[in-house]
Amino acid sequence: xxxxxxxxxxxxxxxxxxxxxxxxxxxxxxxxxxxxxxxxxxxxxxxxxxxxxxxxxxxxxxxxxxxxxxxxxxxxxxxxxxxxxxxxxxxxxxxxxxxxxxxxxxxxxxxxxxxxxxxxxxxxxxxxxxxxxxxxxxxxxxxxxxxxxxxxxxxxxxxxxxxxxxxxxxxxxxxxxxxxxxxxxxxxxxxxxxxxxxxxxxxxxxxxxxxxxxxxxxxxxxxxxxxxxxxxxxxxxxxxxxxxxxxxxxxxxxxxxxxxxxxxxxxxxxxxxxxxxxxxxxxxxxxxxxxxxxxxxxxxxxxxxxxxxxxxxxxxxxxxxxxxxxxxxxxxxxxxxxxxxxxxxxxxxxxxxxxxxxxxxxxxxxxxxxxxxxxxxxxxxxxxxxxxxxxxxxxxxxxxxxxxxxxxxxxxxxxxxxxxxxxxxxxxxxxxxxxxxxxxxxxxxxxxxxxxxxxxxxxxxxxxxxxxxx
Numbered sequence: 001x002x003x004x005x006x007x008x009x010x011x012x013x014x015x016x017x018x019x020x021x022x023x024x025x026x027x028x029x030x031x032x033x034x035x036x037x038x039x040x041x042x043x044x045x046x047x048x049x050x051x052x053x054x055x056x057x058x059x060x061x062x063x064x065x066x067x068x069x070x071x072x073x074x075x076x077x078x079x080x081x082x083x084x085x086x087x088x089x090x091x092x093x094x095x096x097x098x099x100x101x102x103x104x105x106x107x108x109x110x111x112x113x114x115x116x117x118x119x120x121x122x123x124x125x126x127x128x129x130x131x132x133x134x135x136x137x138x139x140x141x142x143x144x145x146x147x148x149x150x151x152x153x154x155x156x157x158x159x160x161x162x163x164x165x166x167x168x169x170x171x172x173x174x175x176x177x178x179x180x181x182x183x184x185x186x187x188x189x190x191x192x193x194x195x196x197x198x199x200x201x202x203x204x205x206x207x208x209x210x211x212x213x214x215x216x217x218x219x220x221x222x223x224x225x226x227x228x229x230x231x232x233x234x235x236x237x238x239x240x241x242x243x244x245x246x247x248x249x250x251x252x253x254x255x256x257x258x259x260x261x262x263x264x265x266x267x268x269x270x271x272x273x274x275x276x277x278x279x280x281x282x283x284x285x286x287x288x289x290x291x292x293x294x295x296x297x298x299x300x301x302x303x304x305x306x307x308x309x310x311x312x313x314x315x316x317x318x319x320x321x322x323x324x325x326x327x328x329x330x331x332x333x334x335x336x337x338x339x340x341x342x343x344x345x346x347x348x349x350x351x352x353x354x355x356x357x358x359x360x361x362x363x364x365x366x367x368x369x370x371x372x373x374x375x376x377x378x379x380x381x382x383x384x385x386x387x388x389x390x391x392x393x394x395x396x397x398x399x400x401x402x403x404x405x406x407x408x409x410x411x412x413x414x415x416x417x418x419x420x421x422x423x424x425x426x427x428x429x430x431x432x433x434x435x436x437x438x439x440x441x442x443x444x445x446x447x448x449x450x451x452x453x454x455x456x457x458x459x460x461x462x463x464x465x466x467x468x469x470x
Contacts, residue, residue: 008075008248009161009356014256016165020243021062021264023172024327026179027106028113029236030272031297031317034279038208038289040229044280045202047288050226051276053429054233055269060426062240062265063417064397066258069244070413071403073253076338077244078396085399085406088342089459094392095339096455101372101385101448103332104365106239107325108372111146114321118145120314139374146373149322153329154366160355161249164330171323178316179271182297185304186278198280208289224440227433231386231444234433236272238389239324240265242331254413329369333361343466344459387437388448394430397423 012020037050068081079098083091112127119126119142127142157164205222207215217225243260247253250260279288279296282303291299297317301309333349337358340350346364353359400416400423416423437444 007356008352010249010251010253011161012165012246012250014251014260016169017243017250017256017260018264018267019169019172020246020327020331021240021260022176022268023168023323024239024242024331025237025264025268025324026172026175026271027110027236027239027321027324028117028317029232030179030275031313031320032113032294033232033236034276034296035289035291035294036232037229038285040207040225042206042208042214042285042289043202043204044198044285046205046226046229047280047285048273048276050229050233051269051272053226054230054237055265055273057234057426057429058237058240058265059262059269060418060422061393061397062261063258064400064419064423064426065241065244065261066414067400067412067416067419068396068403069247069257069261070254071407071410073247073250073257074338075245075248075334077247077335078241078392079335079338081244081396081399082392083342085402086395088344089456090395092339092344092459092462093452093455095335095344096458097385097388097392097448097452098332098335099345099365099368100455101451102389103328103335104368105372105385107150107328107332107365107369108146108375110321110325110328111149111369111373112142114149114318114325115142115145117314117317117321118142120310137374143373147370149325150329150366150369150373153322153326154362157326157330157333158353158355158357158359158362161246161330161357164326167326168323168330171319171326175316175320175323176267176271178319179275182301182304182313182316183271183274183278186282186300189304190281191303194284195281198285208285211290221440223432224436227436228441228444230433231437231441233272234386234390237265237268238386239328240268242327245331245334248334258414329362329365332365333358336361336365344462384444384447385451386448387434387445388452390430390433394427394434397426 034047038047041047041050069077072080072084074080079091079095082094115125116127125141125145127140129141130138131141131144132139156167205217205225207217207225240261243257243264247257250256279300282300283296287299288296298310298313301313303309305312336345336349339345340347348360349358349364351358351360401420
């Protein structure tokens with residue numbers, strides 16, 4: 001293979017990079033998780049506030065990452081930043097968590113979400129049916145569709161970044177227009193009685209069950225409820241950093257990565273907040289909290305468009321999840337490629353094919369994601385990993401302070417906006433979120449930490465193997 005094919009091709013512009021940010025963020029979460037958030041906070045004001053707080057955290061993190069992406073405009077993104085700021089072990093622990101669950105289980109969850117809504121149009125692929133009964137494991141048609149989708153998108157992305165770029169930009173633009181359309185129609189058909197009832201006491205923080213029972217909180221428990229509610233909004237807003245993983249394929253990365261991070265996260269934050277305002281304009285809080293299988297967007301769409309609403313939302317979510325998974329698959333493999341170059345992942349993952357993409361990395365990622373698709377446990381693990389995701393974001397942003405001392409002379413085409421106030425604010429918000437989850441929702445913390453810590457012995461085994469080969 002020639003040297004030329006061993007280099008990434010810079011073929012993604014600012015629009016493409018922004019669409020990777022927005023497209024990777026918007027999957028199925030915005031259509032679903034508001035039900036659980038409402039059950040935790042019990043009021044319209046706090047429902048919107050949870051999304052605003054999450055959006056603020058995401059924007060602060062994104063503009064902070066702009067400095068790091070300008071310093072290290074190469075494939076690998078957050079893995080590289082952590083390795084440079086701290087040490088190879090911490091970088092590896094992020095990459096390990098990313099490979100074992102963060103990225104691969106997210107790909108699986110988004111794939112199954114695609115299948116669930118395809119079942120509205122084709123009932124034969126329902127998750128409630130059984131395609132194969134292996135005795136110890138039952139596989140549904142929805143899981144098979146998810147696997148098929150993941151394999152298809154992986155294959156497309158092995159044919160070169162241009163093919164992945166076309167899908168990403170086309171599908172992201174389509175779902176942005178669709179979401180804005182849903183929001184506009186929802187606000188046009190606002191129900192004055194519903195709106196007044198929802199916003200009559202918007203800051204009454206309380207629990208609200210699917211059966212209509214209401215409960216109060218002590219001050220500390222209220223903070224725990226907000227943190228628990230944010231698990232869903234943070235999951236829905238995650239993956240914004242995927243664009244940093246493909247820095248080697250972005251034109252003028254020192255400028256365009258930071259700018260795309262800001263533009264993409266701002267756009268998605270606006271959409272998410274407006275979508276939740278729209279939900280409160282057409283659905284009583286109780287109906288948001290008790291939506292069938294948490295499908296809030298389906299209930300809202302039925303109120304706006306009538307019986308055709310379910311089909312409209314099903315098509316929207318299929319477009320949304322298809323584009324989201326493409327972005328996740330496209331970006332994820334670049335992390336394993338960079339780890340392999342450092343001798344900390346399978347050697348073959350560090351090879352590029354004739355289309356200048358890490359094909360082997362794409363396929364090994366595909367295998368793990370497909371295993372999550374048939375495990376039936378990915379949803380629980382995604383909740384559990386939210387704690388670890390925010391923990392790594394905090395460590396990465398703290399790395400800005402470390403690198404300004406360790407590498408003061410390194411070129412910084414873009415400096416973190418609002419430094420040091422905004423990065424410190426994010427770290428404080430992240431610490432509060434993680435601390436409250438440890439105290440009130442331990443099931444969201446320890447399993448994710450255990451998965452991450454398993455990476456420590458794996459790292460030392462990989463390091464020993466690398467030294468033996470030298």
